[in-house]
Amino acid sequence: MSERTTTDGVNEAEPLVALRCEAHTYPDGTVGMHDVEFAVHPDEVVALVGGNGSGKSTLLEHLNATLVPDEGELRVTGQAVTNENKAHARREVGFVFQDADTQIVAPTVLDDVLFGLHNYGVPADEAERRAREALATVDASHLEDRIPHYLSGGEKRLVGLAGVLVLEPSVIVLDEPFAGLDPERSRLVADRIRRIDAEGISVVLSTHDLDTAAAIADRVCVMADGGVVSSATPQEVFYDDDLLERANLHPxxxxxxxxxxxxxxxxxxxxxxxxxxxxxxxxxxxxxxxxxxxxxxxxx
Incomplete structure (x- = not known):
């Protein structure tokens, strides 16, 4: 775990992503998030933790404009995101969903990682080089000819990660990347997140696995009742009994x-x-x- 944050857990550099959301209400009237200010800074890993229904997934989906606040603003690499430039947010903020199958669309792993590059018009030779580099970064080169449908859950997560990494985003967001994985597969995915962090890409992840969050995060943001109730170092968060009790978490x-x-x-x-x-x-x-x-x- 690196030492790149201030004593209050906040990196001093200009944010890559800055979200201000006064409210987000779903069509059925459920308030998913309210009064949230959240930023992602260069060169950091942020773990988002909280009980079920606390708003973690809602917040994550605002970071690349999959969802937009009813009131508020999203800025990505200094640009205000509007309906006209959502593509900028989605290019700079790569999103790996909890259900990896929703992102896998091609007949082989290599084809799947190439898919986004082809959509952006990257020449074939360059696209193939970048796709193989992305698979190598997550240590999944041996999977390139495999049929995604037959991969394990952990392998699918790595393929989804490579498919986002290949687009060279500034930030990668992962929604519950360890959900449903056995301990060995969880360690594998956590190691690949560390490797991506070492490449200089910021990472935001939501998780119920507080042991892994403590091991890989520079900063931990705690959510409860649709709001961020703390943003600090793992040492500050995980030794604060009142905070953990409020968020229905155990150390x-x-x-x-x-x-x-x-x-x-x-x-x-x-x-x-x-x-x-x-x-x-x-x-x-x-x-x-x-x-x-x-x-x-x-x-x-």
Whole structure:
């Protein structure tokens, strides 16, 4: 997890995406979101968390103008998005839907990744080169001749990710990228998100997997009742019991273990790596190998 944000979890650079939504109401009268100000900055991973019905998917779909606010404004790379230039938002903000099948339209994986490039009139040789590079970035080159219908859920997510990545967006948005995946497939997708982040593309994702959010996010935005109630670092969010209770969330497992072990709260580990380092540090400071912060006696 990188250190690219200020102490309040907000990157100081000019936003790539800036959304102000006073309200968004669905046709049946349901208010999906209200009083939201949300920005995506260069070179960051933002995790959007909250209970079911909190407004996460509604917010994400506003970021590339799939949905538009009843009142408010969306700006993408400095341009105000209107009905006339929604294509700009969709080019700069790539969206990977939770149901990967809704984005897979071609008979082979390579054809599917090429699809968007052909729509933009990219010459065939350049399109094929970029498609293969995108598949390589998500470590899915071995899938290029496969029929998408027969791929696993995790493989389909990677193909959807490559199909967005190939268009060279400034931001990639993923709606519940770990939903329905086993732990190994979740780790695979999380690793590819880290790789995309290392390429300089900002990432916004919604997830119920707080362990993974803690491991890969620079900033965590918490939603409840259709609004953003916090935007801060993982350490600030995941050790705030009142905030998590308000959003119907439980702390990541690392936070629970750290507290059960009696570790000092100002250390605030949120990842397994941070927790192990803290435990090793405590063990090194004791004769018997017990953790210094726990106050417990070493046992045989």
């Amino acid at each position: 990541p497992s690392t936070v629970r273990i750290a507290r059960d072990a009696g570790l000092e709260t100002d250390a605030r580990p949120v990842t397994e790596t941070e927790l192990v380092a803290l435990l090793d540090e405590g063990s090194a400071g004791t004769d018997g190998g017990a953790v210094a912060h726990t106050g417990t006696e070493p046992t045989d």
